[in-house]
Amino acid sequence: MNIAVSQPEAAEDAAPPTREMAIRAEGLGKRYLLEGAKRALLSARVREDEAFWALRGVSFAIEEGERVGIIGRNGAGKSTLLKILSRVVAPSEGRAEIRGRIASLLEVGTGFNPRLSGRDNIYLNAALLGLSRKEVDARLDEIIAFAEIGRFIEEPVKNYSTGMRARLGFAVAAHIDPDVLMLDEVLSVGDAAFQAKCLARVGQLVDAERTLLFVSHSVPAVRRFCDRCIWLDRGEVVMDGPAIAVTEAYEEKLLKVKGVFRAPERERAAAALPAAGQAPAEEEQAARLVSAAVLNAAGEPTNSVRIDEEFSIEVVFDVLAPARRIEPALHFLNERGEIIFVVAFTDASAPAAINEIGRHRAHAQIPANFLNDGVHRVTIVLVTADPLVRHETAEKAIAFSVFERAGSDRVARGRYARRFPGAVRPMLQWTHKRV
């Protein structure tokens, strides 16, 4: 089920004309031995039924400066791929070439010696990542400042809190200045403030024309930092292409996030609508939903929208009975299925709601910087407001995710790097003066 996406989305920053290749993988595969076949370490001949493939036939080419996210469910082979590329494990088949100094951060703070001081551990950790003493000397102050360890730097690491260890570990890794940086869910450690700092640092590193390989479960993080995404499932590449397109497909498959709802038999039935003035049978449904879609700022159907762009929800419905004051209503639900707000039909040009038989199309415009990032679902209701009659309720008919790109200055993020809680994230008009 390979879906080829050849044309990357229009890059926001103009790419230099000649990009060098940073990583090239050809048919990478990793076969793990099941318990019982482990004796084979020194012989290497294994029966097929004693092994399983964690990764198979993975090929891609990454150019210098590309920021590539790798997503997939647990056990999809993401970490295996990163371990092969960082040479922790050897592939069972295939080949890869990597150009430039590699730093891989499979876990923050690996290789600390609890008995040594923080300062000594910086040298030890940096040496593990392939840095010379001289190079560490030049960065030492910066690392210590970033880690916020303060006077504890001379204390043995065994006296550190988990958070301090994590900070120190990331501080070293974040200052080794590699050509190719590989991160595996590193941002899942530490408190919110520390994560924010890590994210900010990743942002800085990413600005500096570095190649980034970023393994994550988090679609928002991939959308924020990566311009390309590789989706792995059961050890194979499902899709490889622009980050937005791939993550949309991923969310559609896994979370059933789909911005378009259609009822084809109803679309075809347009000709069979009763003519105006012709009274339908009393018990028949007075209105029915034909289609609904999330439209981006350019008016194209989409599964995801940028947080700093306005978008709209289009509802197409048939009115089958006259003078019923039909109107659409939208229920917005968050990821947990809780209603965050309900929108009533407030079109000034149709003050008496919709009475005419026929096909109608309504748009609800949603402003930029209004919904928070994440997945949202919309239940569409066709209703007569007073007395209240629900003619049709399409539960969670459409869904979309709101995402944010790193580097946008039109977002309501201010100077915070953390994830914003809450359902909405509006940009309000602030004023201030000294009093």
Added chain:
Amino acid sequence: MTAMAPDKPLTVIDAAQARRAIFPPDFWRFRELLGQMTRSAFHAKYLHLKSSFLWYYARPLTITLVFVLLRATSNLGEGAPYPLFVLTGICFWFIFADTLSAASTALARDASLIQKIYFPILILPLAQTMARFADVGLALIAIVVLQIALGVGTDIELLVLIPVVVQLMLLAFGLGCGVAALSLSVPDVREAVNVALYLGLFLSPVFYAPDAMPPAARLVLHANPLVGSLEGVRAALFDTAAFPWAAWGYSCAATLAAVLWGLTLLSRASRNAAEFL
């Protein structure tokens, strides 16, 4: 397909490579790590207790004392006074045994590292071995003090001490690497090595000189490469015996074989070490 920039290092990962080079091209880049790991191993052994240096002497001194008392019944030593003979034997035997076990458990000790970061794994047993040179220094202090107290002189053969010690450490390192690699797939090997080391204490010239044994036993004993090393250390330190060139030559040959064996096994295991820990 775009060309690769020529100025940056190229890393090739290929499933067709059956083993990893034991000295990969980037080994030199990791020299800093070797230093840091040695330092870390040294710290772990000596600096975590306030009086680790004194504790180091507890074992050789008590064992020496026991054997000096036993000696009242028979004469097992040769040349040097018996307390000096036993102390030298005990100290250098334990340097050998401790280095071997430290090198052979080096991979398991830092398993979490191997599973997360790439570096030449040879660094781990090598660092453990280098940290044990501190034991040599400590042992020599005790031996020289006793030597002076007993009025035993030294001679020009003292110069051979350094090559003999290096040979002893290399033998322990080579065997340690081999055991470390083997124990990845067969964990029982380490237990067997513990038993062998316990036996070795009595099959090596620690408490007795091989020449004080009956001729038949002497032949068997000389198959042990430690005979040349331990007798060599004594001959180098004291002026009471001639240096056993033939026995030490055999020790050197055995050391070369052990190092080649150990490095071969380690290079074969290093490709997939992360999965077997």
